[in-house]
Amino acid sequence: MFKSFGHTYVLLPFSAPRQCNICGYTGKFGHAGLYCIRPDAICMSCRSTDRERLFVLYLQKWQWAPEGKSILHFAAELNLVDRLRPRADHYTSADLFMASADVACNIENIDCEDRQFDAVVCFHVLEHVDTPKALRELRGCSDPVERRF
Numbered sequence: 001m002f003k004s005f006g007h008t009y010v011l012l013p014f015s016a017p018r019q020c021n022i023c024g025y026t027g028k029f030g031h032a033g034l035y036c037i038r039p040d041a042i043c044m045s046c047r048s049t050d051r052e053r054l055f056v057l058y059l060q061k062w063q064w065a066p067e068g069k070s071i072l073h074f075a076a077e078l079n080l081v082d083r084l085r086p087r088a089d090h091y092t093s094a095d096l097f098m099a100s101a102d103v104a105c106n107i108e109n110i111d112c113e114d115r116q117f118d119a120v121v122c123f124h125v126l127e128h129v130d131t132p133k134a135l136r137e138l139r140g141c142s143d144p145v146e147r148r149f
């Protein structure tokens, strides 16, 4: 067992040490998920998830640069906010419930101008909402050339 940020993680005995591409931590990672366990998903130092580290890897490998772009980030993960906000020309975090979000916004009814944003970053949200409705809203507010996520 390992405690971090008030959560208890079980470190699987067969886990091998890994390195976090966000904070540089090297060691065993915790697993995530209640019903479908993802081994080695949580960095025990910065608490980043596997999908956050994958997105950072995507930014690094494919050199998708937020510089000069306006980005709308739903359910903003703090590890990604730190990477996107300082580099984007215009960055807006949005969430219906998160007090730290720049705007309180329902992904099924986004109040913005057509194609106001170059890109939308959105992880782990669509499975919790009316997906076709949310995708229509995301298409309406983002540039079709930059639409990747």
Ligand SMILES: [Zn+2]
Residues within 6 Å of the ligand: 020, 021, 022, 023, 024, 025, 043, 044, 045, 046, 047, 048
């Ligand atoms: Zn980390």
